[in-house]
Amino acid sequence: VPPVRPSRLLQEGDVINLGDRQLTIMHMPGHSRGSICLHDKDRKILFSGDVVYDGSMIDWLPYSRISDYVASCQRLIELVDRGLVEKVLPGHFNMFGAERLYWLASNYISQAGVCHKISACAMRSIASIALRAANSRITS
Secondary structure, three states: OOOOOOOOOOOOOOEEEOOOOEEEEEEOOOOOOOOEEEEEOOOOEEEEEOOOOOOOOOOOOOOOOHHHHHHHHHHHHHHHHOOOOOEEEEOOOOOEEHHHHHHHHHHHHHOOOHHHHHHHHHHHHHHHHHHHHHHHHHHO
């Protein structure tokens, strides 16, 4: 697939005008550096992409950054506290409401880094087993 040259890069606060709908860009790094949400302020809808969804939030990818994810989750909580979001349309799984958004963001903040620690430990264990198996074949 040939690459597409962007006409412009989206920035925090930019507005995409769809005629009957205005979507405000919210830079929400953490899962990845360039993660964004699109906020329809008039309808109180948040298109959250991979920033938040009704599942375990992934912060263990090579380009994830836990401190950024915590800050993004604090912004999500603020949106709920200010009554600016009633419905979330995520990139994965089912849509949900403000109460669930608040819980997911709060839960991530309280357990920040746990997913990362568990996955790193699992990868070390898998690598250790693979190295032992490879070494036992060499010495046999």
